[in-house]
Amino acid sequence: MQLLDIGTYFTSVQGTEPPVGSTLDDDALRALYAYPADLDRPWIRTNFVASIDGSVTANGKSAGLGTPADSQLFGILRELCDAVLVGAGTARAENYGGVALSTESTARRVASGLAPIPTIVVVTASGSIEADSRLLTDTEVKPVVVTSSAADGAKLAALRAAGATVIEVSGESVSTTDIVDSLAELGLLRILCEGGPGLFGQLVSDGAADDLCLTISPILVSGEAGRIAHAASAADTSMHRAHVLGDADGTLLTRWVRRT
Template sequence: MVFVQRIDNGTYLTPSETDLRDLYEYPAGLEAPCIRLNFVASIDGAATDDGKSAGLGTPADKHVFEVLRDLTDAVLVGSGTARAENYGGVVVSDEARAWRVAHDRAAVPPIVVVTSSANVDPTSKLVTGAEIAPIVVTLESAPTDRIRALRDAGATVITTPGETVGSHDIRDALADAGLMRILCEGGPSLFGQLLDDDMVDELCVTTSPTLVAGDAGRIARSSTTRSRPMRPAHILTDDDGTILVRWVREHPGTAKA
């Protein structure tokens, strides 16, 4: 695996592990959560292969996936994706753990699951096998037995009013917990919701060197179509054809009405 980054003067370099962390580091001085999404897609735009995004992964994608988790305060995910991808807690290497502590981050970031109905299995490895208990953001109207079971299993449950868990509810819950550097790993519906509500600060997208076709969906899905201009902060390539781009908006982490 050989990463190559094109720089402004037209030359190329191979970034070290330190370089990768610098390339993907969050902006300093955040006053509100900076929400970064990470997705992989095929050349023809499929978000999954055989129903799972893991089927599109490459060594370079998996490497950057780990770097992004090393940098974040919390991993945000929808409950459907957590079930489909069989999520567990974040696993951090000893080296990354030391780096995180030295850079004013908790040793291990929690998983934050969004679910209107508190539909998270309290016996799943996400709850019982995680070093850091997950945070579940759900509705006040979610079944009380589910909420109780999750709390009894050690999960932190945050409830919000309304008929759905809105993007502002998610952002406020993250901010109240002091979680500012956010890595959202999906799924497409949560991405679409955040995009509709203008909550997407960054998108790290990997183009996997494969064609899928079929009826696989896109990385973002919603009932509306809106344009959100972004700019590439950097572009990396691997010698197997993988392309990794970090797209950013102009003012990440600013409060949104």
């Protein structure tokens, strides 16, 4: 990948940025995507891929838009986070299991003070995660499920029996405050949200989306596929352009950080 543009640098020491036009190895990518130092609250980064014409899926799944550069960055972003935050609908549609990292990635995490493997945190007001899903059966670290007091008690009991940490919040929905407070209480500050659009839209509406990593896949999709964020009403959020990367196949990888 090549650095095409860099704006104000947010997460590293000023003056250490690679020059525009340089080719980036994995270490350079880790530096570009490092979380802010000395966090005192959860920093929520969201990662999405979209087509040139704004589709969030191809043939019904985001994986249909994937490119080698997007896959490479996907792994690096997971390596850098404390937790992967995801809505239950996306977890089901994409058949989520636990985060799988290489031995080298795990060693780098431990050396930098992180847990060996990030935790998957699933948001579901109804508790609609099956206890025999890959989230619980194909993982080294059992997931956290943030749900509401209106969720089916039998489903929650089954999730607990399967090893999940279940956090019930009051009311019939899970608010952004509930999500952020639950992450903070668990000591999970470097957050990577992988969608879906409803969860991202909620975070945008509530001013909790700190950082967006958006890959633009070099294809046109058309059809009726949705966009990366959905919400009941619009919420204008000004963002700084942090950088733009390009791959030889036409993939663009952009990073945007919320203005504060």
